[in-house]
Amino acid sequence: MNSLFPNVQWETIWAATSETLYMTGMAVVATFIVGIVLGLLLFLTSKGNIWENKLANTIISSVVNIFRSIPFIILIILLIPFTKVIVGTILGADAALPALIIGAAPFYARMVEIALREIDKGVMEAAKAMGATTAQIIWKVLIPESLPALISGITVTAIALVGYTAMAGVVGAGGLGNLAYLEGFQRNHNDVTFVATVLILVIVFIIQFIGDFVTSKIDKR
Amino acid sequence: MITLSNVTKIYKAASGSVTAVDHVNLHVAEGEIFGIIGYSGAGKSSLLRLLNGLEKPTSGEVIVDGKDMGKISGSELRQARQQIGMIFQHFNLLWSRTVRENIAFPLEIAGVPKEERQKRVDELIRLVGLEGREEAYPSQLSGGQKQRVGIARALANRPKVLLCDEATSALDPQTTDSILDLLVDINQRLGLTIVLITHEMHVIRKICDRVAVMENGKIVEMGEVLQVFRKPEQPITKRFVKQVTEPEETKEAMAHLFDQYPNGKLVQLTFVGDSTEQPLITQLIRQFDLTVNILQGKISQTHHGAYGVLFVHLAGANDAIERALAFMRQQQVEVEVMASE
Numbered sequence: 085m086n087s088l089f090p091n092v093q094w095e096t097i098w099a100a101t102s103e104t105l106y107m108t109g110m111a112v113v114a115t116f117i118v119g120i121v122l123g124l125l126l127f128l129t130s131k132g133n134i135w136e137n138k139l140a141n142t143i144i145s146s147v148v149n150i151f152r153s154i155p156f157i158i159l160i161i162l163l164i165p166f167t168k169v170i171v172g173t174i175l176g177a178d179a180a181l182p183a184l185i186i187g188a189a190p191f192y193a194r195m196v197e198i199a200l201r202e203i204d205k206g207v208m209e210a211a212k213a214m215g216a217t218t219a220q221i222i223w224k225v226l227i228p229e230s231l232p233a234l235i236s237g238i239t240v241t242a243i244a245l246v247g248y249t250a251m252a253g254v255v256g257a258g259g260l261g262n263l264a265y266l267e268g269f270q271r272n273h274n275d276v277t278f279v280a281t282v283l284i285l286v287i288v289f290i291i292q293f294i295g296d297f298v299t300s301k302i303d304k305r
Numbered sequence: 306m307i308t309l310s311n312v313t314k315i316y317k318a319a320s321g322s323v324t325a326v327d328h329v330n331l332h333v334a335e336g337e338i339f340g341i342i343g344y345s346g347a348g349k350s351s352l353l354r355l356l357n358g359l360e361k362p363t364s365g366e367v368i369v370d371g372k373d374m375g376k377i378s379g380s381e382l383r384q385a386r387q388q389i390g391m392i393f394q395h396f397n398l399l400w401s402r403t404v405r406e407n408i409a410f411p412l413e414i415a416g417v418p419k420e421e422r423q424k425r426v427d428e429l430i431r432l433v434g435l436e437g438r439e440e441a442y443p444s445q446l447s448g449g450q451k452q453r454v455g456i457a458r459a460l461a462n463r464p465k466v467l468l469c470d471e472a473t474s475a476l477d478p479q480t481t482d483s484i485l486d487l488l489v490d491i492n493q494r495l496g497l498t499i500v501l502i503t504h505e506m507h508v509i510r511k512i513c514d515r516v517a518v519m520e521n522g523k524i525v526e527m528g529e530v531l532q533v534f535r536k537p538e539q540p541i542t543k544r545f546v547k548q549v550t551e552p553e554e555t556k557e558a559m560a561h562l563f564d565q566y567p568n569g570k571l572v573q574l575t576f577v578g579d580s581t582e583q584p585l586i587t588q589l590i591r592q593f594d595l596t597v598n599i600l601q602g603k604i605s606q607t608h609h610g611a612y613g614v615l616f617v618h619l620a621g622a623n624d625a626i627e628r629a630l631a632f633m634r635q636q637q638v639e640v641e642v643m644a645s646e
Contacts, residue, residue, distance in 0.1 A: 206397035213357050214411040214462075215386035224413065228401045304442040305400045 091273035096263065101283055103177045104259035107249045108287070111184035112242045118189040119241070120234065122148060123196020124222065130197075134218055148190040156187045156248050160255055180257035184248050192241045199233030200226055232303040239295025243288050250284065260284055306466065306498045307333040307356065312365030314351050314522075325351040327522035328365070333515075335465075338492055338499045338608070340509040340530070342545055343519035349502040352519070353468050356500060357389045358382050370465050387415050390459030394471035396451040398443040404430070404454050405439045411461045429457040433487065449480035456487060460495075467491075469501035473508060485512050489608070506548040510534070510607050518542045534605075534612050535577045535639055549605055550575075550614040558600055559643065562618055569620035571600075572630070575639035576613040585636060586617070593629045595621040616643075 086092075122144065128134050129141040154162070160183045164174050171179050203226060211225045227234070250261025260280040268277030314326035325348040333339045343349045354360040355367050358374040367374040372385045398407050408429050412422045430439055433453040443451055452472060459467055469488070473481040489512050492499055503509065509516045509530060517527040518541060526533065526542045534550075537543045559571060574585070590597055598618040605612050619626050633640050 204395075204397065206393055206395055207399060209359065210391065210393060210397040211410075211414075213359060213386060213389070213391040213468075214414050214458075215383035216414045217383065220414055224410065225399065229399060231401065302401070305444050 089275040089279060091267070091271075091275050092279050096267070097260075097276075097279060097283070100258065100260045100263040100280070101287075103257075104246070104249050104253075104261070104284070104287065107177045107180050107184060107252070107257065107259055108242065108245050110181055111188060111245050111249075112238065114181070114185045115188040115192050115241055115245070116238050118185060119192030119238075120196050120227075122189060122193035123200060124226070126193060126197040127200040127226075128218075134221070148193050151186055151190040152194065154187075156183070157251050157254075159183055159187050160252060175256045177258050180249065180252035180259075183252060184245060187248055188241050188245050191244065192237060195237035195241070196230075196234060199230040199237060202233060203229045232299045232305075235299045235302065236295060239291060239299075242291045242295070246284060246287055246291070306335040306337075306370060307331070307339075307500065308366075308368045309355070310366045310368075312352075312355060312362045312367055314348075314355060314360060315363045324348075324522050326355065326362070329522075329524055331517065331524065331527075333498060333500060335498055336492070336496050337515065338489070338501070338513050340513035340516040341500070341502045341519055342504065342506065342509055342516060343502075344504055347519040348522040349519050350470065353470055353500065353502050356466070356468055357386050357391060387411070387462045388464050389466045389468060390462070390464040391468040391470065392452065392455040392459050392472045394474050396443070396448075396455045396475075398451060398454055398458075400443050403440050403442055404435060404446070407443070407454050408457045408461055411458055415462050425461060426457075429461060432460070432491070433457045447480075448476050449483060452476065452480075452484050453487070456484075456491070460491065460497075463495075464497070466498045466500065469499065469503075471503055472501065474503065474505065481508070482511070488512055506545045509545075510549050510605055510612075512608055514608060518545065529609065530607050531577055531609050531612060534607065535575055550603060559616070562598075562600065566598075566618060566620060569596075569618055570626055570630075571616065571618050571643040572633075573641040573643055574615040574617065574633065575641070576611075576615070577637075577639075578610045578612075583636060583638075585633065585638065586615075589629055589633070592632065593621070593625050595619050595625055595629055 125144050126141065126148070129137045129144065163183045163186065167174050167179050167182050170182060173179050207225060207229060208221060211221050216224070249257065249259050250264070253259045253261025253263070254265045256262070260283055264277045264280035267273055268280060309329050309331040312326055312329045313324065316323045316325055329352060341349045341352060351360055355362055356369055356374065358377070362375045369385070370388060374385065377385060399410065402410065405426055408426045409422050412425060417425065430436060433456050435450065435453050435457065438446065438450060443454065446454065473484050476484060485508065488499060491497055501508065513530050515528065516530050516533055517524045518539065519525070520541050525539045526537070533542060534546055537546045562571060586597055586599070589595060598620070600616040600618060602615040603613065619629060630640055630642070
């Protein structure tokens with residue numbers, strides 16, 4: 085093993101892996117919540133829906149589009165002052181979280197909106213005809229009926245987030261991206277880059293597997 | 306139970322406004338099965354949605370069970386809606402819930418406690434005949450079973466009114482009949498008022514007490530189903546009645562007969578109620594010097610008695626035919642002499 089990967093220090097690799105998992109995990113949970121809230125707002129304020137409101141819809145939609153369009157590596161740099169204020173530092177895994185969430189949530193919000201639009205209008209009409217409140221329609225109709233699409237959407241977003249953590253790593257967030265860049269690229273240790281790449285692939289495959297499994301379990305259509 | 310006075314519904318669109326419901330006046334008595342028939346775009350769907358406040362009238366008053374559905378809003382409207390069940394052409398079930406959970410849905414909305422919900426759902430499953438399918442998901446059910454779930458769900462909060470939006474239009478004829486039988490059954494057992502919209506005269510014939518015919522947002526004809534069948538006044542009503550009474554092949558057979566018997570008359574006889582049981586043809590042949598050729602006959606059962614149509618060809622001397630027609634007109638039979646086209 086050591087002859088194959090002469091420059092690899094396994095303790096450092098595991099530490100970096102757990103940092104990557106931590107950043108991805110925290111960011112996925114936050115993106116899921118923020119994205120669903122934004123997606124619901126986008127959907128409910130759109131034309132012909134319960135909270136139809138052109139102004140609100142335009143504002144949310146613009147914000148989502150702007151943050152979705154900024155390349156992630158630039159977003160991290162733009163957010164440095166913001167990160168400094170709310171996290172207190174611009175180094176380490178926690179410092180990467182604001183940028184990860186702000187980068188991924190708008191992307192996921194659009195997927196949520198599309199998933200909600202796929203719901204049969206008749207089902208919402210039926211719920212209204214039964215006297216359901218808006219909160220009941222959200223919790224008992226919109227979210228359960230779009231859940232498979234919400235899960236497959238968060239799977240895609242989570243995989244994108246693994247990529248984002250690697251980029252964040254380059255500017256000091258730690259994790260496998262940071263390791264591959266500092267140890268692998270800058271010191272020209274290709275074996276470290278290789279191991280980091282394989283571990284990122286494994287993480288991606290596991291996320292995809294879990295996502296597909298959960299989606300197929302809950303989809304009763 | 307339901308009163309509409311001078312109700313108009315206008316939709317404003319970029320391309321101009323559309324009058325979907327045009328000065329409609331209507332009264333539906335408690336326990337009645339009231340049918341509204343019309344082609345698509347006639348406004349019947351908007352009219353039905355005015356009854357549970359899914360649409361608000363532009364002007365006029367919609368009173369359902371004493372409540373002005375056009376005026377109330379918020380929790381008062383939601384309370385009122387729990388007393389009005391609704392079923393749909395495409396069932397509109399939640400695919401993520403089992404049969405049992407779908408039926409429990411309106412009970413959850415109404416805030417019924419869990420044990421009570423369970424009990425009520427079991428009752429409803431028996432009522433609509435879905436025993437053994439409780440844990441199935443909608444995707445595992447046939448169309449007829451889905452509509453049974455829809456009906457059970459609509460009845461869950463013991464409503465006083467049931468609205469049916471083309472409830473059988475997506476079903477095959479046999480399933481349609483079983484769903485219609487179920488509707489009549491719950492109407493009689495629960496004393497439920499039913500308002501249904503359809504484009505199929507068959508549905509009106511089979512279960513309705515009264516019918517309204519809609520065209521361009523207006524009710525053009527309204528009355529007891531049997532009366533409307535016997536004496537349709539408007540052209541559109543005649544066309545709907547023909548859906549049930551005059552199959553396509555009759556037309557072809559008649560065209561053929563006009564060729565074959567240039568003399569004599571083709572007559573359509575319409576019998577209602579007791580007159581369906583008279584031996585009219587026997588009397589005709591005995592009393593007049595005529596040849597009577599029966600082309601086509603049909604008896605349909607409506608909710609309020611039988612309704613028959615007979616197409617016959619009369620051949621003989623002209624004055625004998627005239628006397629025969631006069632005789633038949635005295636016998637509570639509608640007589641229509643068909644013209645060759």
